[in-house]
Amino acid sequence: MPDTQAAKPQRLLSADIFAVALALLAALLVRLNLIPSIKW
Amino acid sequence: MATTAIATPRHQSLALQTIALVPGLLLLAAVGYAGKVIEQSIAAYTKSHHITFPNIEYVLWAIVIGLILSNTIGIPRVFATGVATYEFWLKAGIVLLGSRFLLGDVLHLGGISLALVAIAITLSLTFMHVLGRAFKLKPKLTSLLAVGSSICGVSAIIAAKPSIDADDEDASYAIAAILALGAISLFTFPLIGHSLHLSDKAYGLWAGLAVDNTAEATAAGALYSDAAGKVAVLAKTSRNALIGFIVLGYAIYWSSRGQAEKVTNKAAFLWQKFPKFVLGFLLISLLATVGFFTKPQLTSLANLSRWAFLLTFAGVGLRTNLRELGKQGWRPFAVGAIGEVFIALLTLGLVYGADHYLTL
Numbered sequence: 001m002p003d004t005q006a007a008k009p010q011r012l013l014s015a016d017i018f019a020v021a022l023a024l025l026a027a028l029l030v031r032l033n034l035i036p037s038i039k040w
Numbered sequence: 041m042a043t044t045a046i047a048t049p050r051h052q053s054l055a056l057q058t059i060a061l062v063p064g065l066l067l068l069a070a071v072g073y074a075g076k077v078i079e080q081s082i083a084a085y086t087k088s089h090h091i092t093f094p095n096i097e098y099v100l101w102a103i104v105i106g107l108i109l110s111n112t113i114g115i116p117r118v119f120a121t122g123v124a125t126y127e128f129w130l131k132a133g134i135v136l137l138g139s140r141f142l143l144g145d146v147l148h149l150g151g152i153s154l155a156l157v158a159i160a161i162t163l164s165l166t167f168m169h170v171l172g173r174a175f176k177l178k179p180k181l182t183s184l185l186a187v188g189s190s191i192c193g194v195s196a197i198i199a200a201k202p203s204i205d206a207d208d209e210d211a212s213y214a215i216a217a218i219l220a221l222g223a224i225s226l227f228t229f230p231l232i233g234h235s236l237h238l239s240d241k242a243y244g245l246w247a248g249l250a251v252d253n254t255a256e257a258t259a260a261g262a263l264y265s266d267a268a269g270k271v272a273v274l275a276k277t278s279r280n281a282l283i284g285f286i287v288l289g290y291a292i293y294w295s296s297r298g299q300a301e302k303v304t305n306k307a308a309f310l311w312q313k314f315p316k317f318v319l320g321f322l323l324i325s326l327l328a329t330v331g332f333f334t335k336p337q338l339t340s341l342a343n344l345s346r347w348a349f350l351l352t353f354a355g356v357g358l359r360t361n362l363r364e365l366g367k368q369g370w371r372p373f374a375v376g377a378i379g380e381v382f383i384a385l386l387t388l389g390l391v392y393g394a395d396h397y398l399t400l
Contacts, residue, residue: 019128020320023135023348027324030340031333038340038347 064122072350075102099262099353106357115358126355130255131317133348137273138324139341146325153278156249156390164190164383171375180206183290184214189379192280193218193252199313203291205300217376222256223360229260242391244268248275249387255356277318284313
């Protein structure tokens with residue numbers, strides 16, 4: 001597992017940006033009340 | 041922090057790649073949710089029977105269930121791709137956690153963290169290189185272990201590996217040692233914190249400064265308390281922000297010795313290595329500070345962050361295979377372990393020294 005991971009730095013970068021984009025999109029949907037309140 | 045290496049052949053279509061994520065994602069959700077249900081069931085049982093019992097957070101249950109599964113029956117290959125997304129959820133969760141911080145608090149505690157990180161990194165990198173020489177490790181393996189234990193674990197090793205032209209084998213050794221030590225710190229840090237009666241802020245700062253991988257640092261903080269988990273994430277995020285500078289330093293060092301490629305564009309290099317979720321965290325914190333979200337919306341974002349962390353903690357247990365880690369040889373592990381103890385003691389001393397500045 002580790003060496004497979006080590007060989008993919010580019011993929012890591014895109015996953016990083018995608019995670020940020022998804023979180024910001026979720027925050028926007030919450031702000032616009034497009035998704036119901038999230039319970040824990 | 042570790043990687044989000046999604047091992048998918050290039051010829052696969054996007055639809056197939058997405059479908060391949062489903063089994064592992066369901067497993068993450070099932071393990072994490074089982075941890076939550078166990079925590080709530082024990083709390084409800086002890087309350088209804090008037091039994092005094094310490095609350096054991098879902099974090100620990102999720103990690104333990106994951107560890108048991110991966111080290112007994114093992115994780116079938118079909119789950120691997122989805123389980124590997126646990127780091128993705130960690131980053132998304134950290135960005136959303138920004139909603140729980142006012143930007144002023146981020147800058148205050150982040151500033152303290154950065155100052156402590158700078159001291160700790162300087163001393164720990166020096167110490168790791170002395171140790172590496174004493175244990176006769178290959179210099180590049182020592183460099184990888186040093187960045188892994190000083191900055192942010194596996195992702196620092198992955199960022200440094202191509203930059204210093206290190207071997208795959210060295211990277212595997214360093215990653216295995218850092219993962220094993222991360223698993224140990226998950227269980228030892230909360231025990232030490234409680235025995236020293238550390239405040240939530242002091243403990244959170246310590247975990248954020250000393251535990252290598254972001255997933256483990258977040259879990260070690262959350263195992264202590266919710267407030268400690270929050271501070272641990274902030275301190276760890278400050279530490280992650282420095283990854284580019286340290287890796288750049290190593291790249292320049294090894295290229296000056298003719299053993300790695302020269303860095304031509306330093307600004308592009310720094311941007312490439314910079315963890316982008318730090319910017320997302322700061323943006324959400326800024327929006328929360330200027331009143332962009334209402335109070336119920338902030339609660340929703342905080343809860344969303346907790347759901348993302350639930351998947352992360354399940355992944356921490358599921359990806360830790362103790363037998364695989366044991367095969368990697370004792371010397372890198374010994375250097376890593378001694379280095380970790382040094383860094384833990386050093387950062388603990390720094391946190392004690394900075395305690396009266398911790399007014400978050």
